[in-house]
Amino acid sequence: MTWQSYQLDRKAQKLVLNYRDDKDVLNQAHKMRMTAPYGLERFWGERLRLSRERNNKAKYWGDTWQAFVEIMAVAGVAIPNDSVGERETTKVQAMATKLWALPLEDQKVALAVLTQFCDCLVWWTQRYKP
């Protein structure tokens, strides 16, 4: 097999189904789609802001990032994925530095895939939202 699909739809559907019962959380897919073009760091960092709220929003962003990291790993692009708490400033800084240090070529590929992945999430959200 020389052409390999990232299987974005399959992974997006799974994520949406996992969160479908939580209406507030499900709508995050639209916000993810909006954030994606601003860059990997902003997308990754959004969960830190959301973690102050006592709901699953931050977890949804985290799971999406996790799925994205796995997708890119299959394609041979390593995306940083440290476990960082909201208050751990140095770790936040380290993670941002790692993301910005990715080769520009990889950043472009990663952002294109992330944007497409969010499109898939939005598509499934529209189908499955209660």
Place this chain on the structure above:
Amino acid sequence: MYQKAYGLIETLAPLHVGATAGEESGNLNLIFRDQFTRTGIVPGSSIRGRFRSEMYHADANETNYWYGHESVTGQENSTTESLVKFEYASIVWLPVFCPGQPIVWVSCPRLLKRYKRIAGVEGAVPDPYTGSSNLQGRESGGQRTLFFNLGFLTIHKVQDFTGWFPDGIQQPAVVVDDSDIGMIHDMALYRQSRVALNKEEKKVSEGAFFNTEALPEGTLMVFPIALRKEDKGATWNPFDDGKEAELYLGGLESIGFGHCRITLRGI
């Protein structure tokens, strides 16, 4: 018997040639596709219709001479054979979005084989997963990878594709397997949801929502032409000046589709 010629289409805007959205497709305007590769085509009849109407504005009699006379009710033997015959246009190179590049031209052996037959390209048809010598790929672990937004592919070898581009200028390009081109083609198509607005106010007319797909801008296509030489004196001159013209193909001019550059060779 016939003089062989061919035409090249370069899309200057998205190109939609297909059936109108009927009951069978809902509000989805699909383009016509080749039976085997599932890639976009322009039917010969569509090309012929456009050529015929271009000539008709200048001279209706000449139109009937080259494209045949229609049947007239009550008159026997009123139809005549067309002296110029067209076949469908198939894709030679399809531009696909590729992060960071931002365009890579994609084709497959089957499409290039047709192009070779029509245009008489020299040399063997490139193998699947051959890249052009100017293609940027990401090197890792001894493999060259090319990323798209829905998947990625590995390039097995590199070759000079200059002869495979009609204008002799090599673009970043890759040849993929015949079984993969259909999927990559679907990923590359220009797709949008559109609405028609109310005549009186800026709001959507009832039921006027539609989805449309089109071949992207920059697509290169080829179609064969057969010219029957009956009258030695006459030359078929479809365009006002020379062998190149900008024409509209397809029926979606109103939403900004169909602008093409057509170049004729061998006439």
